[in-house]
Amino acid sequence: MNEYLKLVNFEIKRFSKLFLTLIVMVIVAQVIGAFLTSFSYMNRVETTMAQKLLGESQYVHEYGAYNLQEFLFSGYFILSIMFAASILIIYVFFIWYRDWLGKSSFIYRLLMLPTARRNIYFAKLTTILLFVLCLVGIQIALLEVVQLIIHGIIPDQLRADSSKAYIYSFDILSFLYPKTPLLFALLYGLGATVVAVVFTAILFERSYHLKGIFLGVIYLVISIIVMAIPVIIQDITGYLYLNEIIGLTAVTSILTLGVALYLADYLLKRKINV
Incomplete structure (x- = not known):
């Protein structure tokens, strides 16, 4: 466990500068967007009110109040x-291929560490998941900042403030933040399974080279079909309830993840030599 945690820490440090840059870019883009969409709305309001001699309540009645959707659906x-x-x-992809790049491939130094090779795989998988969850958490805080900016620019009379439940029901936010812990675990577990499958496909390519590309593609296709079984059954029969779809998705995801981990462990131990 100690070696695994050290590898996770190592992977996080390797991507930390780029990740911090990514966070800053997202924050800047959304903060600027909050200002611009708010000022744009106020300009439309002032122009229309001046041209048609409307009061704020009359404008809201005829044209509607500002809603956070205006920001959420903006570029x-x-x-x-x-x-x-x-x-x-x-x-x-880069988290693996970076280690093979260059004259002295860093992957061989990793494989020679006095720890189980599967820890390298788990460390890279954990790193990706931590970065995803970190971005998701930052987005929650960023939405609060965006709303403060909007409230500071647009008067109460011209705003239609929405509840948190309504805001997080929008398509993209409901995908990032599922309504229940079960759906959250299912969605992000499915995401982790997809990443694990891609990791294993990469190891197929690294293990067998040209033939590995073919094997990796076949493995990806089979894994996708297995994970899509609940959707396929629902399309054919139309008889599955939501709970049954969720249960089948959990089963196929666990099965796919288990196969991915087993194959990755086998390839790292037997097919990638130092």
Whole structure:
């Protein structure tokens, strides 16, 4: 366990500067977006009220009040989320291939450490999950900052403040923050399974090279089909209840994760030589 934690700490330090830069970029994009969408709304309000001689209550009655959706559906928010997700997806591959790059491949130094090789795999997987959860947590705090900015610019009479439950029911936020602990565990467990499957596919390629690409693709396709079994059954029969879909998804995800971990352990022990 101690060696595993050291490897996790090592992986986090290797990506920390880029990750901090990513966080700063997301914060800056969303804070600027909060200011610009708020000022844009106020400019529209002032122009329309001056042209049509409307009061604030009349404007709200005819055109509607400012809602947080205006920010959440703006490019500042959506593109910042997509950019952060894209960087983390790229890092899922880079966290392995970086170790093989260069004249003196660093992966061989890792494999020679006095610890089980599977700890290297688990450390990289844990690092990715920690970064994802960290970004998700930061986004919660950032939404509070965004709302403070909006409240400071747009008067109460022109705002339609929403409850937390309503705000987090929007499509992209309901995906990042599932309503129940069970759905949270299922969604992020499914995400961890996908990352584990990709890691194992990479190890197939690293173990068998050109043939490994073919094997990795086949493995990916089979894993995706297994994880999609609940959806396939529902599309064919249409008889499954939500709880049954959740249960089947949990079973297929655990099965897929178990196979991914077993194959990764086998490849690291038997097929990747120092």
